Amino acid sequence: MADVTDFDLDPTGVARTSVLTDTTSLNSVSNSVAVQCKGIVKDFGAGQTKVRVLQGIDLDVRFGERTFLVGPSGCGKTTLISIIAGLLDATVGSVNVLGTNLSSIRGGRLVDFRSKNLGFVFQQFNLLPSLNAAENAAVPLIVQGVAYRRAIVAANDFLEQLGISAHRKKYPNQLSGGQQQRVAIARALVHQPRLVICDEPTASLDAQSGHAVMEMLSTLASSPDRAVIIVTHDSRIYSFADRIAYMADGQVLRIEKTPE
Ligand SMILES: Nc1ncnc2c1ncn2[C@@H]1O[C@H](COP(=O)(O)OP(=O)(O)O)[C@@H](O)[C@H]1O
Numbered sequence: 001m002a003d004v005t006d007f008d009l010d011p012t013g014v015a016r017t018s019v020l021t022d023t024t025s026l027n028s029v030s031n032s033v034a035v036q037c038k039g040i041v042k043d044f045g046a047g048q049t050k051v052r053v054l055q056g057i058d059l060d061v062r063f064g065e066r067t068f069l070v071g072p073s074g075c076g077k078t079t080l081i082s083i084i085a086g087l088l089d090a091t092v093g094s095v096n097v098l099g100t101n102l103s104s105i106r107g108g109r110l111v112d113f114r115s116k117n118l119g120f121v122f123q124q125f126n127l128l129p130s131l132n133a134a135e136n137a138a139v140p141l142i143v144q145g146v147a148y149r150r151a152i153v154a155a156n157d158f159l160e161q162l163g164i165s166a167h168r169k170k171y172p173n174q175l176s177g178g179q180q181q182r183v184a185i186a187r188a189l190v191h192q193p194r195l196v197i198c199d200e201p202t203a204s205l206d207a208q209s210g211h212a213v214m215e216m217l218s219t220l221a222s223s224p225d226r227a228v229i230i231v232t233h234d235s236r237i238y239s240f241a242d243r244i245a246y247m248a249d250g251q252v253l254r255i256e257k258t259p260e
């Protein structure tokens, strides 16, 4: 596992190196594979009520690419990304994320691994109502012990790139859906995670805002040393994919590289 320390913290929690410096290097399974799922089976319930939701998933997600997971509602997309994110355990199979076998880390180490390396964008934005836009976007840095003002500066930089810095002091209930989703994107990227996972990021948005959000996500999240997974069943945004994994009934049916 590479040393993926994004921030050098002194004992007071103040970041010594720039929070925007990515110093990571990778010595993982293969230097182009960010996530490798092998034979993932997931059952919910037990005995008579047991339901097999994932039926043996093999999937590689590569650095420098946007990998889309697409398929009908209920086919297991959210379950799969929850396993990749270490939020759920697979019943059978292994998941390697950024060179780390997820089953080898537990508890606090898993939480640290997640907060350092992963960024999430959810369908319902999931912003904290009592924090303003800049504070919401700064949360991943504050959680890691970066000083408040420094975290806010980094968050504002992203809000500016997303075209909503004028709204940085507004609370979520004062923002439109498209603006809230941009704050959520800033929050997903502010700590420079190497893996960004988005679960139906345009599902709560109208077509125009959805397209704008995808353009920003594509521009800001794309980087040769980052992998982006986007779950969707919104075919209007498939054009943003580098690779599409088609799922149905808990299986990946096929994976297609999209034309350049
Ligand atoms: N915690 C759970 N307990 C039981 N069944 C679940 C649970 N979470 C999801 N499921 C079931 O697993 C299937 C896949 O769900 P999900 O991964 O959310 O699908 P998708 O994101 O593709 O819509 C669905 O049938 C859903 O009802």
Ligand SMILES: [Mg+2]
Pocket (backbone or CB within 6 Å): 077, 078, 079, 199
């Ligand atoms: Mg889902």
